[in-house]
Amino acid sequence: MEPATLSPDNTGSLRPEPPGGHIPGEAGVWILLFGEMTFFALLFGSFLLYRTSDIAGFTASQAHLSKAVGLTNTLLLLTSSLFVAKAVGAASRGDTGSAPRLFRFGLACAIGFIALKGFEYYELLERGIVVNSHVFFSFYFGLTVLHLGHVVIGSVLLGAMSVATGKLLTKPSHIALIESGGCFWHMVDLLWIIIFALLYLVE
Template sequence: MSSYSTPWILESSDEPTSTGVPHGKLGMWVFLASEVMLFGSLISSYIVLRLGSPLFIVPSHEMLSVPVAFVNTLVLIVSSVTMVLALASIQQDNPKGMIWYLAATIACGLIFLTVKCWEYPHKWHEGITISSGLYGSFYFTMTGLHGIHVLGGVLFNLYILVRGLKGHWSPRRCERVEYAGIYWHFVDLVWVVLFPLLYLL
């Protein structure tokens, strides 16, 4: 059911809005809609070229390090649940819990990026580079773009964490924690699609 009729949104945001939705939340969703189109266009291009080009050669599972990518996928899923638990903690007026869960989310994001930093040179060693063929081009473009988004999410969460350590967030004022969460879950959501697309199929 709609949450617009509930008074907390108007009271907890800085000022009333004509839509009833806080500007920050609406802005975040509009931004994510544009991100859907960005990743959607890359994925549809991948599908067309993968099906249509005889030059599209997919490396073997051994070369792709599927187990490593599988563990990385689990790391992102864990980070998603810690992020949503951080929001639940602050909603229950538990700032310490929020800080610990946020720290865990940031740690998971950094683990994901570290694994990617290990994976890229491994791929280069296997002969998969951004200029080695269509698969390499798509692999590094899509995972690189996703990696930049993960880095952005880590920075956003760091900002939330630093403000949290200063006691900025409370059940009355936790909108930005929610926005950071929405963004972070989107990053997880994109990886859920990229993982089978690039590593398994």
């Protein structure tokens, strides 16, 4: 149907480059990305708004969190994002060998993130800190559980993409889907970057 896309062009990509620039994924995925990011932005704003009414309580509650755990999780997601970005690049060049492997590396980091989050929850609950201990912890559990849900959905996507890129993708629409899945994962990463700053670092 579209023979031009079956062979790599001069940039090594199986997708043709439109002259005005190429939308990552496709236009539709940006409905989801901007929608979800704006929704989280409202949650972040609510957190800071509630914070202004009890700064001392928020600061005291924040001291119960381990900055090292949050930092490790940030590094895990940054690293998984690197693997996924490289995996998407490999997939669009038709590299059926390294794309699935890179997706699996990304997935391994994601599983590490989930495990560490579970450990963090367990630690807090052991010390008797629960959702209604303080408004700070309502936000802590609310935001991180919601984000963790995104990590789980993203991990399923990474697994699916590691299977899908095992064979050569020739249709531009399939490569667009892989790029979109990658963008979703980077969004999960960047939401955590902000959550880490808000919950663990803001004074």
